[in-house]
Amino acid sequence: MGVMTKAEYIESLRKLNPTVYMFGQKIDNVVDNPRLRAGIEATGATYELAELDDYKDLVIRQSELINEPINRFNGPPMSIEDLVARVKINRLLGKRVGTCHQRCTGMDCMCALAIVTYDVDQKYGTEYHKRYIEFLKYMQRNDFTANAGVTDVKGDRALSPRDQPDPDVYLRVVEEREDGIVVRGAKAHQTGSLSSHEIIVLPTRALKPDETDFAVAFAVPTDSPGIIHVVGRSTLDMRELEGCDRGNQRYSKYCPTVIFDNVFVPWERVFLYGETEFAVDLVVKFSAFHRQSHGGCKAGKIDCMVGAALTMMEYNGTQKAGHLKQKVIDMIHRAETLYGCSLASSYEGAEQPSGVFFIDTVLANASKIHEGKEMAEAIRLMIDISGGFVADLPSDRDLDNDEVGPLLKKYLVGASGIDAEKRIKMYRLIEKLALESADTVSDIHGGGSPEAHRITIFRESDIKSKKEAAKNLAGIRD
Ligand SMILES: Cc1cc2nc3c(=O)[nH]c(=O)nc-3n(C[C@H](O)[C@H](O)[C@H](O)COP(=O)(O)OP(=O)(O)OC[C@H]3O[C@@H](n4cnc5c(N)ncnc54)[C@H](O)[C@@H]3O)c2cc1C
Incomplete structure (x- = not known):
């Protein structure tokens, strides 16, 4: 498919079934919840631009991987022109939605992985880059959105992950299986996690050589078993739920805390595991x-x-x-x-x-x-x-x-x-x-x-x- 319309993007989110809590209640219908929908609409603007004659030449480019047109939000930069386009598209969108469009975080994870997985493979003979490229092709073919699971909740900021009284305050691998790994932890301030099809998790800081369990990068669907999105408060959030005094009539932003309660990640979705020195990269x-x-x-x-x-x-x-x-x-x-x-x-x-x-x-x-x-x-x-x-x-x-x-x-x-x-x-x-x-x-x-x-x-x-x-x-x- 390569490039989705905004309507197709919104429909694609209906196929997901994430576990969500907001203001003490479980939310079953994410897409039609007015608070969350205002955020989804903002991400929807990244799809809308690709439909508009004035902008589609800027927003769409040919993929060197799948040989189809793709939205640049799924295309790591392969030239200076691509790097420049990132900034121009973001400016257009900031002006159009007047808030955060929420799609750049996942793109920025993909850009980082596109560089670092290759470097890890060069040093260790691993196959992270190959796995990552397959994931990227999947994102490009479906024109999916990802969010960035980078910021761990971190507990005592003076202590490193290994020294925390509860090591789960930094997301880590708790079990290794034949078919993959199981991870536990929580990522804070997850911009647009419910407007996304996938969560890309990266380490949040430099790690010591013995902190191998924390040196993990991967991608999983946002509705994977064990993932719980708890939508955070924002100053004007009730206005969207009440449909009154909204100010910005169309768009908004929300940032859940996302808990990974023993989430399984298959090997083909693991892009780093154990190579601690590459966490900082x-x-x-x-x-x-x-x-x-x-x-x-x-x-x-x-x-x-x-x-x-x-x-x-x-x-x-x-x-x-x-x-x-x-x-x-x-x-x-x-x-x-x-x-x-x-x-x-x-x-x-x-x-x-x-x-x-x-x-x-x-x-x-x-x-x-x-x-x-x-x-x-x-x-x-x-x-x-x-x-x-x-x-x-x-x-x-x-x-x-x-x-x-x-x-x-x-x-x-x-x-x-x-x-x-x-x-x-x-x-x-x-x-x-x-x-x-x-x-x-x-x-x-x-x-x-x-x-x-x-x-x-x-x-x-x-x-x-x-x-x-x-x-x-x-x-x-x-
Ligand atoms: C609206 C919003 C959206 C965000 N979206 C995303 C997202 O989509 N994905 C994502 O992964 N993250 C996201 N973030 C997280 C963002 O990257 C973090 O908030 C940021 O890295 C700071 O981390 P923290 O909030 O834990 O604050 P802290 O790390 O606790 O920092 C608070 C202060 O303490 C200082 N400090 C902390 N530790 C130390 C130390 N050891 N020594 C000295 N000083 C220290 C810091 O410099 C800072 O001044 C978002 C944040 C916000 C506010």
């Missing part, structure tokens, strides 16, 4: 790709925020205020710097031994550090421009109430000639853009916390040549 490659993805989609989200701020200025009658225009410019340049760094990391990418292209990690991490601070600043500017109703706008239910509704509509008008209802809708969207915790916290912690970006920048930068340049100018010879 997988983490570094995944995180670098994922930090680059953020540079694209968060720039797109700022595009949406700029649009909302400018519209609000029009609705409030402040569009000529010079200080507000300056603030809009301050939002735009933040988006462009993020995007620029992310694009630059693509252009500076290089081919790896497996033939897959990898980005420049320093630029990708610089982009992510920038995001952590500057998304917050862009949100602050949008709120400053828009006014206090971002905080406490009366509910649509009060606006529809026969007694108080007409009074509210009388007093919530803005500039003359502007329909009060439009102004209210735009405030609601701005509230969602600014305060949807499942998305805004990912600006800081998604793809790793800011200290991880700093450490990577220092480790990967050419420190020696910088020192030599300075000493040369100062006339110092060692």
Whole structure:
């Protein structure tokens, strides 16, 4: 098949039967649950783009593996052009959905595996790459979505996996069988796990040589026996369930905690087991790709925020205020710097031994550090421009109430000639853009916390040549 339509994607999720809990209840119908559906719709946008004449040339490429057109979300980059396309598609999607589209995490795992499984095989004569390629073909043929099971719950952060009082706080192999392995553990903040057909699990950190049980990478269907998705709260989640005051009328984000309660993984789906020194390679490659993805989609989200701020200025009658225009410019340049760094990391990418292209990690991490601070600043500017109703706008239910509704509509008008209802809708969207915790916290912690970006920048930068340049100018010879 190669490329699914959005409608086919949504129907394909109906065939899955995952174990799901949300707000204390078991959820049997994921696809029609309004909270989860809003997240599925966001991932659906990645399929929708592939159907639209304006975007399909960017989103679809030919697969060198199955010799069919595929959605780029299932195609690890085989050229600089592919690396650049990742960023452009993410920006388009960030702008289109105004939240996280949730499909980049699985793609970034696939990109990391495409490079590292090859390197492990070269060193140990294993067959991980062959298995991974078969998995990738399966993903490409079906145009499936995967999510990234990377972040372990981790227990005491000062202790390594082996030293934890309960070793299950890092996902590990608990049994080896003739036909595969059994794993136990839990992965936190699993963006879009129920919008996905497969979960790709990678280790979350560097491991010591004796921590072989934790050095495991694999892929399993999201409804495998023993997998339990517990959907987390997000600040505005009840709005979707109640169908009221949603702000973003179509899209949202959710991040379950996913428990692996003795889950069987057949050997053909195991992409690393025991080669502890490669755990860090997988983490570094995944995180670098994922930090680059953020540079694209968060720039797109700022595009949406700029649009909302400018519209609000029009609705409030402040569009000529010079200080507000300056603030809009301050939002735009933040988006462009993020995007620029992310694009630059693509252009500076290089081919790896497996033939897959990898980005420049320093630029990708610089982009992510920038995001952590500057998304917050862009949100602050949008709120400053828009006014206090971002905080406490009366509910649509009060606006529809026969007694108080007409009074509210009388007093919530803005500039003359502007329909009060439009102004209210735009405030609601701005509230969602600014305060949807499942998305805004990912600006800081998604793809790793800011200290991880700093450490990577220092480790990967050419420190020696910088020192030599300075000493040369100062006339110092060692
Ligand atoms: C909205 C959202 C979506 C996400 N989506 C995904 C996803 O789809 N898949 C996925 O796998 N992960 C996902 N993540 C997880 C993300 O990668 C982690 O949140 C991030 O790596 C931080 O881990 P943590 O949350 O456990 O915080 P912690 O690791 O506890 O970090 C908290 C703070 O403590 C510091 N710290 C932690 N340990 C140490 C130590 N030993 N020494 C010194 N300082 C330390 C950190 O630098 C940080 O400042 C998502 C996160 C968020 C918020």
